[in-house]
Amino acid sequence: MLSSIFEQFIKESPVSVMMQALMSHIFAPERMDRLFTKHAQVQYQQDLLFSSQVDLMSLVVCGVQKSVHAAYKARAANLSVSTTALYNKLCGVELSVSQALVRETAKNLAELVKLVGGEQANILPGYCIKIVDGTCLKGTDHRLKAIRNLAASALPGKAIVVLEPLSKLVTDIFLIEDGHAQERSEFDSVLKKVEAKDLWCGDRNFCTLKFLFTIQEKEAFFVIRQHRGMMIAIPTSEWEIFQSFSTDKIAQLLQKLSTGVHLKKFLKATRGAKKTKVPVIYDRKKGHISTNRLLEEYNQQKKRS
Structure with missing residues (x-):
């Protein structure tokens, strides 16, 4: 897990090799799966383990892959589930599991920061x-199926x-x-x-x-x-x-x-002068029908003026 992230730095910086070992220990697959088993209430693991989900999301969060789908394609050889199953699993991750992931890994990461002398004064x-x-x-730009027929997001x-x-x-x-x-x-x-x-x-x-x-x-x-x-x-x-x-x-x-x-000091917005209304001219001999062509002509005249 997280190996793709550190591969970019191992050749240039030997310290990254040490950091890779420490980070791999903190985000070890066995530990991630135990965390899921401990805090999950409804969701369960079968073909797709929670550690595999963390591995995929780490590629996206750290910028190695642009999207979850791209990360899935990069790891497709090691996965035995479809993209639909992956997205369903990610959507079903419970809040308690996400919170536990942050809290438990933060403790170890704080110790790591202190060990390498990265703490602030x-x-x-x-x-x-x-x-x-x-x-x-x-x-997200993707519309949920339940609200595709609605204008509101x-x-x-x-x-x-x-x-x-x-x-x-x-x-x-x-x-x-x-x-x-x-x-x-x-x-x-x-x-x-x-x-x-x-x-x-x-x-x-x-x-x-x-x-x-x-x-x-x-x-x-x-x-x-x-x-x-x-x-x-x-x-x-x-x-x-x-x-x-x-x-x-x-x-x-x-x-x-x-x-x-002084009540005036508490006004949220002062009203300015009222704008004069532009009189609307109606031609009673002709019916008024709005079309795209008339709207374009109106916009062009407005730009010229």
Whole structure:
């Protein structure tokens, strides 16, 4: 597995020979098949093993082959299944298997990076920095059979990825196959991975009260961009005074505060001047019929003007 990738470097760089041995150990076919057996719930292995699928996809991901079909043709002598069976297997890989592949191989790869001295300097010693971000999985130009009669395309799935800057490796991933779901639907799964002395960094989408307070409860830390619409907690000493206020006094205070709000600053989009409508001229003696020829003439006149 992965031999085609390293063949390009073995002659020029002897270090690649060592790296090939280490990488081959991490992605050993026996290990990949054991990983599949451990985490798969519905899918099973028969003629096409999970290790063979990883081997084919590695050729595509690393740019050795342009597509899965090209990788299949390059490995056709070692495979006893058709392309249809291969695509069906790839489409049926369960999320738990994909997540386990990332998590288990990332541990060994992080050790490998540390062994060869490739770790980056820790800007905050004593803390394990983790960068979390969400992304939409890239769509495909191929139309699914179920939606070929519809104009709309399929919504892509989503993924929440955890990157560790020291090794520059993706160490964890949370996959969402429902295209209508938001990234926040998997926040509970992300929070289960939080450990003490972690430092989580993320954009404002992760700035929710539950996400922040759960990190704090687990004795971890966060550096997350503040969401504009989020209510920020204030010290108890600053809001205890409001407990003694009557309803009328609170209403008067709110009215006073509202006079200092400039609503124009919160407009999402200011309306400009209205455009004058071009009068439509109708010839009542002739019926109006739209044709391609008339549309082309209109476009040509528009370009000339």
